[in-house]
Amino acid sequence: MSRSHKLPQSFYSRPTLEVASNLLGKVLLRRNEGRDLAGKIVETEAYVGPHDLACHASKGHTPRTSVMFGPPGHAYVYMIYGFYFCLNVVTEPKGYPAAVLVRAVEPLENVDLMRQLRNNPQRETNIASGPGKVCMAMSIDKRLNGESLFGATIWIEDRKIDPGPIRTSPRVGVDYAGEYRDKPWRFFVEGNPHVSRVRFK
DNA sequence: GTCGTGATAGCCT
């Protein structure tokens, strides 16, 4: 039983754009007080390293960004706008600071609990259709910053789901990033209603 | 449906 479908470290230790694209259709798992919350990843963004002006690590190695400089396959969680958290997975070999932001998942297991954690939105497509929502729905906060994705707290599984057609677009909220602003480094499943609607075209 | 606004904390010139 308990077969592990966990993605291995070699999955994460690759070029960030590949990881961001290949994460679509994989399943994010979060063990929360004995219950596993699960969601199929349908939207990601790549933050590709020290030269990418939208990547936090372009500001250098600071306490905040240090997890990104560490080994691949770990969670980089930070607080944004004083209210919300964003979940990233660290990519590329150790020492190269890059990560993939998980922007949206389609709830799969214990959906009732995920909905509750989000203060009971009406529509299921409003449970985890955005990076802050993903963290709320899956009980992810600063305490998980630096957590390995190979333990029993949070991980990503390959359930051999065909994600369907993949599209790209510019990333959300990075107008400040100069020549990197319009890089098509956002990946999402075309037509999936759980994708965040922001800057859709 | 779209648009504007307010809330708020941690980080870093």
Added chain:
DNA sequence: GGCTATCACGACG
């Protein structure tokens, strides 16, 4: 001090 990889809500129409 200024900015931020966001969300919810209310005002429109």
